[in-house]
Amino acid sequence: MGKIARTLFWIVLLIAGAVCQAQDDLSGSAASMKNFALPEYSKDNGRLQxxxxxxSARNLGAQILLVNPKIDIVKNDITNIQSIVSFASxxxxxxxxxxxxxxxxxKNKGHSQAVIFSDSAEYDKNLRLLRGDAPVHFRTPDMSVDGVGFDADQDRKFVHIRSKVKIVIYPAARKRSGVGRNSADDKSKKEKK
Incomplete structure (x- = not known):
């Protein structure tokens, strides 16, 4: 019986050591931030994206759980981060x-292409994907979109709003795109010339 007890003692000791080691490895993987601004740069060319x-945010390994996130999508020609107006508030x-x-x-936000607002979201640092199930507000100078739930992929320049989508397209964008013109208007313009 003494040999079995001694063997069990060593097994328990090894398991306890492994558990303690695993706890030590996990202790640095979670961190929290309050009122933060995190710039993300392109892996290819180092450009601010x-x-x-x-x-607030809670970092859990590759995932960041966000409360009241705002995502400022920066124009391609921005090279100086000092020229950016903070969107924190x-x-x-x-x-x-x-x-x-x-x-x-x-008017004073010339660095920005668009902004995404939500109550909560999750950002995957490895995949560079942002997603959330809460209400979302997508704003650009040309249109505004509200909905519930979203997926955003900066590398693919893709934003998907999942449900209850409402869109407003502003007149300047409609004029540039040709939306709203009909063939009768075009014919009458040609006849006047």
Missing amino acids: FILYGE LQPYPLTWTAGQVADFW
Whole structure:
């Protein structure tokens, strides 16, 4: 019986040591941040792609759990991070704003292509994907979109809003795209010439 007890003692000791080692390895993988701004750069060319702002975040390995995130998608020609206006306190404007109000909002934000606002989201640092199940507000100078749930992939330049989508496209964007023109208007213009 003494030999069995001694063997069990060593097995338990080895398991306890392995568990303690595993706990030590996990202790540094979780961290929290409050009122943060995290710039993300392209892996290919080092260009600033977006800035992730938020009220709080919890880093769990490759995942960052975000509370009240704002994602500022930066224009391709921005080379100086000092020229960027902080969006830390920015709130989404309502879909009911006029085109003039929207233009005024974007006047001093020339570095930004778009902003995504949500109540919560999860960012995968390895895949560089942002997703959330909460209400989301996507804002650009040309359009505003509200919905519930989203997936965003900066590398593919892709934003998918999953449900309850409402879109407002502003007149300047419609003019540039040709949306809203009909063939009768085009014929009458040709006849006048």
